[in-house]
Amino acid sequence: MSELITIEVNGKAYDVRPGQMLIEATDNLGIEVPRFCYHKHLSIAANCRMCLVEVEKMGKPLPACATPVAAGMKVWTQSEKAVDAQQAMMEFLLINHPLDCPICDQGGECELQDQAMTYGKVQSRYQEVKRVVLDPDIGPLIETEMTRCIQCTRCVRFGTEIAGIRELGGIGRGDRMAITTYVEQALQSELSGNIIDVCPVGALTAKPSRYTARAWEMIAHATVAAHDSVGSNIEVHTFDNKIVRVVPRENDTINQCWISDRDRFSYEGLNSSERVLKPLIKRDGEWQTVSWQEALAHTHELLTQLKPEQSTGLASANATLEELYLFQKVLQGLGVSQIEHRLRQVDAQATQVLPAVTWLGLPIEQISEQKLIILIGSDVRHEQPMLNHRIHLAQRLGAQVFALNMRQVAFNYPVEQLAVAPAQLSSLLQSVISGLSEQGLALPNDGSTLELIQRHDTQNWVQGLLAALAQAQGKVLVLLGNSAQEHPYYADLATLAQLLAQQLSGHLGFIPPQANSVGADWVTTLAPQDEVGKAVELNSELDTVVLLNVEPEYDTANPYLTLSRLRQAKQVIAITSFMSPALRDYATVILPCTPWAETSGTYVNAEGTWQFARAVTEPKGEARPAWKILRVIGHQLSVPECEYVNIEQISFELRRLVDKHPLTPPTIQPVTTLRISNESGLERIGEVQAYRVDNVVRRASALQALVPETKAHIHPNTATHLALMPDTLVTVRQGEASLSLPVWWDESLPENTVWIAGGTEASAQLGEAWGRIELRAGGKT
Amino acid sequence: MTSPVLKRKSDLLTEHERHEIEHWLKRYPPEQKRSAVLAALRAVMHTDGYLSTAKMDAVADYLSLPPIAVYEVANFYSMYELDPQAAAKYSISICTNVSCMLCGSDQIVEHIEAKLGVKIGERTPDRKFFLKNEEECLAACASAPMMQVNHVYYTNLTPEKVDEILDGLE
Numbered sequence: 035m036s037e038l039i040t041i042e043v044n045g046k047a048y049d050v051r052p053g054q055m056l057i058e059a060t061d062n063l064g065i066e067v068p069r070f071c072y073h074k075h076l077s078i079a080a081n082c083r084m085c086l087v088e089v090e091k092m093g094k095p096l097p098a099c100a101t102p103v104a105a106g107m108k109v110w111t112q113s114e115k116a117v118d119a120q121q122a123m124m125e126f127l128l129i130n131h132p133l134d135c136p137i138c139d140q141g142g143e144c145e146l147q148d149q150a151m152t153y154g155k156v157q158s159r160y161q162e163v164k165r166v167v168l169d170p171d172i173g174p175l176i177e178t179e180m181t182r183c184i185q186c187t188r189c190v191r192f193g194t195e196i197a198g199i200r201e202l203g204g205i206g207r208g209d210r211m212a213i214t215t216y217v218e219q220a221l222q223s224e225l226s227g228n229i230i231d232v233c234p235v236g237a238l239t240a241k242p243s244r245y246t247a248r249a250w251e252m253i254a255h256a257t258v259a260a261h262d263s264v265g266s267n268i269e270v271h272t273f274d275n276k277i278v279r280v281v282p283r284e285n286d287t288i289n290q291c292w293i294s295d296r297d298r299f300s301y302e303g304l305n306s307s308e309r310v311l312k313p314l315i316k317r318d319g320e321w322q323t324v325s326w327q328e329a330l331a332h333t334h335e336l337l338t339q340l341k342p343e344q345s346t347g348l349a350s351a352n353a354t355l356e357e358l359y360l361f362q363k364v365l366q367g368l369g370v371s372q373i374e375h376r377l378r379q380v381d382a383q384a385t386q387v388l389p390a391v392t393w394l395g396l397p398i399e400q401i402s403e404q405k406l407i408i409l410i411g412s413d414v415r416h417e418q419p420m421l422n423h424r425i426h427l428a429q430r431l432g433a434q435v436f437a438l439n440m441r442q443v444a445f446n447y448p449v450e451q452l453a454v455a456p457a458q459l460s461s462l463l464q465s466v467i468s469g470l471s472e473q474g475l476a477l478p479n480d481g482s483t484l485e486l487i488q489r490h491d492t493q494n495w496v497q498g499l500l501a502a503l504a505q506a507q508g509k510v511l512v513l514l515g516n517s518a519q520e521h522p523y524y525a526d527l528a529t530l531a532q533l534l535a536q537q538l539s540g541h542l543g544f545i546p547p548q549a550n551s552v553g554a555d556w557v558t559t560l561a562p563q564d565e566v567g568k569a570v571e572l573n574s575e576l577d578t579v580v581l582l583n584v585e586p587e588y589d590t591a592n593p594y595l596t597l598s599r600l601r602q603a604k605q606v607i608a609i610t611s612f613m614s615p616a617l618r619d620y621a622t623v624i625l626p627c628t629p630w631a632e633t634s635g636t637y638v639n640a641e642g643t644w645q646f647a648r649a650v651t652e653p654k655g656e657a658r659p660a661w662k663i664l665r666v667i668g669h670q671l672s673v674p675e676c677e678y679v680n681i682e683q684i685s686f687e688l689r690r691l692v693d694k695h696p697l698t699p700p701t702i703q704p705v706t707t708l709r710i711s712n713e714s715g716l717e718r719i720g721e722v723q724a725y726r727v728d729n730v731v732r733r734a735s736a737l738q739a740l741v742p743e744t745k746a747h748i749h750p751n752t753a754t755h756l757a758l759m760p761d762t763l764v765t766v767r768q769g770e771a772s773l774s775l776p777v778w779w780d781e782s783l784p785e786n787t788v789w790i791a792g793g794t795e796a797s798a799q800l801g802e803a804w805g806r807i808e809l810r811a812g813g814k815t
Numbered sequence: 816m817t818s819p820v821l822k823r824k825s826d827l828l829t830e831h832e833r834h835e836i837e838h839w840l841k842r843y844p845p846e847q848k849r850s851a852v853l854a855a856l857r858a859v860m861h862t863d864g865y866l867s868t869a870k871m872d873a874v875a876d877y878l879s880l881p882p883i884a885v886y887e888v889a890n891f892y893s894m895y896e897l898d899p900q901a902a903a904k905y906s907i908s909i910c911t912n913v914s915c916m917l918c919g920s921d922q923i924v925e926h927i928e929a930k931l932g933v934k935i936g937e938r939t940p941d942r943k944f945f946l947k948n949e950e951e952c953l954a955a956c957a958s959a960p961m962m963q964v965n966h967v968y969y970t971n972l973t974p975e976k977v978d979e980i981l982d983g984l985e
Binding site: 199200201202203204205206207215216217 | 868881882883884886887890891
């Protein structure tokens with residue numbers, strides 16, 4: 035830490051850190067300096083000139099955002115010279131700004147409006163014609179009104195520096211310069227919504243909430259987002275008991291001041307017409323709306339007949355900690371031990387070797403301090419945009435990023451990536467480890483007994499890794515992504531990832547897929563030890579299935595099998611917020627629960643931080659929080675200790691338990707033999723599409739407009755071999771399941787793989803997300 | 816089905832254009848490919864007479880730049896034409912800034928418009944001449960009025976001299 039230096043601002047002396055810009059110093063000191071283009075997380079542009087201040091011995095006023103502090107510097111932010119400059123700049127910026135504040139969504143929370151009031155003159159001398167800029171359509175999320183733009187270029191810099199894809203730019207020059215995409219297209223960034231927040235004027239506003247309410251009519255509720263596994267801190271703005279929009283709430287250790295588009299726009303799903311508003315019972319194949327009393331009595335009757343060994347509970351890992359805890363408690367009270375929330379995991383061995391809680395392994399903030407990051411089976415950019423942002427940050431600070439994947443993932447920063455077909459991922463990892471041990475990186479004891487396959491294609495990658503390791507100063511992180519966790523050989527991959535992390539003396543972490551994955555994992559550690567790790571077997575003899583906000587056609591690893599088993603089950607009790615055609619088909623009772631935002635509860639994020647999200651709106655219809663439903667069911671069935679009066683009571687009980695079950699660095703019981711895949715033929719890649727991950731997002735209309743049409747992606751060579759032209763129909767077959775899909779040539783895939791995104795309408799009709807698949811030219815007959 | 820290889824956007828660039836870009840790329844550090852964007856666009860202008868979006872995308876792909884970075888440059892400099900209607904064998908810019916105006920550039924404009932039968936901003940049907948919209952001062956005030964035909968300056972113009980120049984162009 036270097037010595038502080040003394041500067042004088044408005045006649046008062048302050049000690050400040052050298053090397054920073056004047057505006058940073060004044061911000062820290064709480065001295066207000068107006069600005070438009072300056073943003074603390076973006077590079078300095080100094081093009082709006084709004085932050086001009088007077089500095090001693092300087093002829094002209096200087097921009098505070100681009101003037102470094104110097105010892106003995108004397109600054110006046112409100113002197114005649116400074117005020118004169120600020121007023122002149124304000125008048126200049128308003129020359130072409132329209133006076134449409136009364137119909138502008140930004141009105142009332144506009145930096146331009148506020149600063150015009152504080153720093154502007156009463157009247158403008160400009161009387162000529164104002165310019166008009168045409169608005170490009172940049173997709174379903176962001177509305178453009180570019181006549182209002184003051185060319186601060188924050189959105190352009192955000193694209194380059196944070197989003198990692200430059201999509202907006204300044205076209206033209208002088209007074210004709212305009213911010214646009216030039217070629218009209220929807221923004222591709224998964225963080226694009228943040229340009230709404232960085233825009234100081236009403237040029238970029240949220241499209242889904244356009245003209246819904248004025249800023250001062252809304253009520254802001256501080257809460258936590260429930261889609262990404264980082265638990266981004268957000269503010270939900272409501273009007274008339276309805277969510278109007280979601281904006282980030284600053285939290286430097288979690289989401290800084292950004293949020294992903296998924297967390298920002300998924301609230302739309304809460305108002306879906308598919309919301310279940312009243313309890314429903316199926317009688318003689320007909321659905322009947324019933325009272326809660328009747329529905330719960332009926333549920334009680336069904337559950338008393340339940341055969342525990344043949345019953346199972348499936349819960350969404352987006353449910354709150356309290357819900358998951360009660361769900362487990364009630365089902366275990368009934369003797370049911372098969373309770374699962376990792377519905378996309380298929381490797382039975384994984385439950386034996388993996389730690390009970392698979393979490394990030396280090397604080398989110400520390401990702402950006404790493405110098406070498408290795409991703410295994412991860413499209414982290416779309417899985418967890420905010421974790422990806424941290425990796426991007428690390429990369430910008432000099433880290434090198436490597437990836438072993440099952441397709442060439444489009445990262446938004448440079449990554450050394452190797453991609454092989456799923457069946458070969460394990461051998462690729464083995465070859466990397468043996469390559470490193472040949473180069474002198476010792477294998478830990480438990481790895482020395484493993485037979486490691488060697489391949490030729492990893493040599494350069496390993497050399498690159500070694501070079502990066504030499505500069506990593508021990509700051510190494512190995513991350514297992516969602517695709518690795520869904521892989522049929524997850525246990526092997528995790529064992530190998532741990533070996534690799536040990537070889538490189540680095541951390542090992544997991545990228546949790548859902549908002550409360552870590553919490554849901556943690557809840558399972560509270561169950562009696564002998565019942566942990568019992569894999570859910572969906573055999574044909576299923577008796578009772580209890581679902582908690584799960585849509586098996588989208589949320590499971592094998593939709594076709596799960597659906598057919600559910601149809602065969604004797605009874606399916608669904609505690610859910612949303613109706614679906616499949617649910618009508620297989621369910622016996624539907625108990626409407628309130629989704630996120632209408633229910634309070636705790637979420638445990640990727641790094642293990644507990645965050646309590648309070649309900650922000652009233653429950654819709656007769657929907658009730660799932661913990662209340664479960665409490666009544668438990669009480670009726672005389673499950674001990676289910677007498678909770680309020681949610682805080684459950685939270686408190688869990689809080690007490692957390693000390694007895696703290697998070698420890700994830701450690702894997704290594705497998706002793708590695709499985710060798712004898713797969714030949716085509717393999718499916720079935721990672722879930724980013725906006726199809728849970729039942730709320732799937733109903734958020736603006737985000738759904740960005741989900742591409744599902745196609746069978748294949749490598750051009752494989753396509754040529756099978757004589758399949760792009761956009762011709764092909765019949766996709768997985769066992770009994772089959773479907774017609776258009777073909778798409780995709781060079782990012784390894785040969786002999788077929789990428790069909792999971793969580794989609796199409797994949798709902800198919801089998802294993804990762805497994806054998808057949809293709810036949812021509813549509814289904 | 817013969818070639819399974821998907822086309823890259825940069826495949827659109829001609830042999831000559833690639834050669835030209837490579838020539839300029841040699842002058843800059845390898846991680847500063849962006850520096851060659853002006854030269855690359857100039858090479859495309861030479862072959863096509865204007866910059867199509869597809870060709871700008873090709874340049875972006877070739878230089879590993881985001882396409883918007885190329886659009887920005889192309890839109891900034893008035894020497895780059897973005898309208899296919901501006902593609903002609905000879906692009907004529909008549910200076911009408913203060914010095915030229917005082918020395919009679921308006922007459923020159925009138926004369927050329929009448930001679931070619933097109934207005935400023937238009938192209939002759941045979942695609943031989945394009946009358947470029949008013950340029951800012953072309954920095955030849957001492958020899959006003961003047962015009963620029965492609966890369967050549969013609970100074971001290973009179974209607975007769977203009978006739979001679981334009982008639983002399985192939």
